[in-house]
Amino acid sequence: MESRQGTVAVELTVNGEKRVAAAEPRMLLTDFLRHGLGLTGTHVGCEQGVCGACTVLVDGRPARACLTFAVQVEGGCVDTVEGMAEPGALSDVQQAFRAEHGLQCGFCTPGMLASTEALLQENPDPTDDEIREYLSGNVCRCTGYQGIIAAVRRVADERKAASRDA
């Protein structure tokens, strides 16, 4: 994306890979990821930090990429939906969203997946109320949230069962 004076090179690790691209200081992380690096899986819904569609993990913590400047993440690690699983495969979270019909149009989904990953890192066995509270900053206009909450519950249960068996 063409920009004005003051452009700097921003270097960061995205999905485990070292990446570098040019950004002017005002460039949002959403635009940097989407148009600078071609990682269009991160979506933009409001540019005000309300809808949560742009949620990615920055150094392991959920962040609104639309409220983050690319230059703020210099030297850091960003995880996006493209890195959640090997090509052609789906992670356990992604599979659970499919199994529970936790998506329809798919636009809010990458942000939902990122928030879900973050929630389960912080709280591996959340109650339904805790799931609702944690995901209340991610808006979905299609599903009415039923499949999303069921999907998070499913992953938590599956991980719990797997750790018991291990």
Add this chain to the structure above:
Amino acid sequence: MTLESTAPASAATSATTPQPGPGARYVGRAVQRVEDPRLLSGRGRYLDDITLPGMLHAAFVRSPHAHARIISIDPSEALALDGVVAVYTAKDLEWLGPMVSAGPMREGVVAQSRTPLATAIARHVGDPVAVVLARSPYLAEDGRDLVDVEWEPLPPVLDPLAALEPGTTLVDEALGTNNISHLEQSVGDVEGAFAEADHVTRIRFHSGRSTAAPIECRGVVAEYEDRAGGRYNVHSSTQMPHLLRMLMAPVLEVPEGRLSIKAPDVGGAFGLKCSMFPEDIVIPAVARLAGRPVKWIEDRWEDLAAGVHSKDMHCTMEIAATADGTMTAFRGHFVTDAGAYSSIPFTPLVDSQVAGAYLSSCYGVQNVAYAVDNPLTNKCQIGAVRGVGWVPGQLAREVAIDQLARALGKDPVELRLQNMIGPEVYTTPFGQTYDGGSYTASLEKARDAVDYAAFRERQAEAREEGRYLGVGFSPFVEPTGWATSSAAAGGLPNGFFDTASVTVEPDGSVTVTTGLHSHGQGHETTLAQVTADELGVPMESVRIVFGDTDTSAFGMGTYASRSAVLGFGSIHESAVQVKDRLVRLAAAMLETDHTDIELVDGAANVKGVPGKSVPLQQIALFGYFGGPARPDDVQRDGLTATSGYSPGETYANGCGAAVVEVDVRTGQVRIEQLVAVEDCGVVLNPTIVKGQVAGALANGIGIALLEDLAYEDNGEFVSGSLLHYLYPSTTEVPDLTLHTIETPSTVSVGGVKGVGEAGTISAPAAIVNAVMDALSPFGVVVEKTPMTPEYLRELLRAAESNGSAPAPD
């Protein structure tokens, strides 16, 4: 989410099995969605993911005023900015044809013409007046802020009822009136019924102004290429590629063959993306002027201020009844606050007319009358959004029925059951013919789902403790499968059909093309289920292709809960022709009569002769390259067929029920339980149906409690962000109780009815009735949505001050 299904035995037995057994049908099974792996791994391709070589970025200069004359537009500072390439105003686009909203072909409807960029007058906040092209979206917005527009603010028309009065300021002087459509209809002896009634209930209700606000805003990427005498390629986040092309081509002054519309993955639409907008015209036009591709991605303020608004309707509803509770007449007046422009193509009649035309709903009332008016105001245009005018119409009727029940001292469920039609085919007073439904059964199921008798006891106990619980019911009928017959029956007589092409490729795989579009509904799954069943092939071998006017025959697009019905029907009509050819080819190969052949699991078998079989790949190869040994029509047409389909009238039905608690100190409403009983005929995929119902219910919660596009008294728009326009989030949508009943349609292929809007239609009235029930000790009368805490406190304060409130603890 509580799930329970009453499915036909054939479907129920296979509903939980992930893979079908030999000969098993896909329809009715909860197969996982084909589109999910792509969307879950960030490999969806939405509009803003499209980049064309040399592409410029557009930003619109829009009116900050509700009504203002444009004195001058000075682009010089913007053009001086490095990176800004061009600024265009209406003067640069005078070569375009007008955007005309003609509406349905009937008397009483005024056509309105507009230009895509305002010429002399801006008519609402957000009305576009100029467009800036630059080398990045950031620079385009910089340039936009530097365009100097001199405005002369004019007095805005904001009150739709006042706008109907003679002598009021005209929003569009060329029309000579603000009322762009007045329609009315009366059947039976309405006056007589009201004159003879033992009781008349009359309510006013203002259904608030809401919108779809999909998480993905709108967008257009367009290029003009010097090919075929000049051709536009337009990528658009639309629900209806062909209809959009048909609407755009005359404005761009090209034949439809020189305009292609491609709709990629679309991030939610809910009806909002089935209108033609000014930007749809401006972006291709300026791409032509600039000689470079142009992208415009709507921002959230533009979406909220200048997309389409919905459901802003001032309703008056009257019911005549006998002393025993028999409802003898309905009379309604529905005034849509239409905004500044008649939306294209559906016009504000998509709200007001359907509120009136379906007024009798599931009740056997024979004397029915309605009138609708659509005054223009200096606000955003009203257009199609999920549930359209059925939502206000449902609110008006069902809130009035609850008021009638209170007035007569009757139970609201019993009163409804007493007046309901039976399950058989039924013709309404206005001539709509329902194809059978579970009207009373749905209400009874909803009543049981909230444990009604026990609730009343719980409610009484809670009131003793100063807690206010309420329950509300909202049975509905939803016209679905929007087609020529249903549109005519709804008083909107235009032709609606759809077309599918079904091709068995030389390797036996199946390609289906359709003009329908999927933006969350899962057509790549459900239409593949249907096709696989029709041809007896594995679902994995079927590919559903849509979203490009260059790759499918004309289709009407996806809106109005029509695609399950139209998709199934049009695929069926084409598939039976291809199947007939496959069977005759197989008969020739197996040296038997074609009546002995069955297609199952991707092979043709001779019935009753195990092992005598030929796989579809071989049949297909024979069909393409078998020379003169093949039947004549296969030699001529190959293994492809294209057919249209326009079903008879088909109506889904069901019932919503809500249990709420109102905190009378704060006005906060908590939804304890929300029930949907849905009868959409034969269910194609129970998971997808439940997802549609759940999402629609969430929309309904927003309409009832949260979503409000507000204008100040001076016309200033104050709901321009998601901080102000509130969506239901995970904490506002409870665990939903979803039930289905299947009453197969008597008219549609496969017995299918539509499902997309039901929850949005039923939920608001259920929630309003529940709140009124909760607050009945206060005598509070809710007269509008959304029921914000502020509004309910206002009503409660009034009740407290006039002494109708119960004594505080």
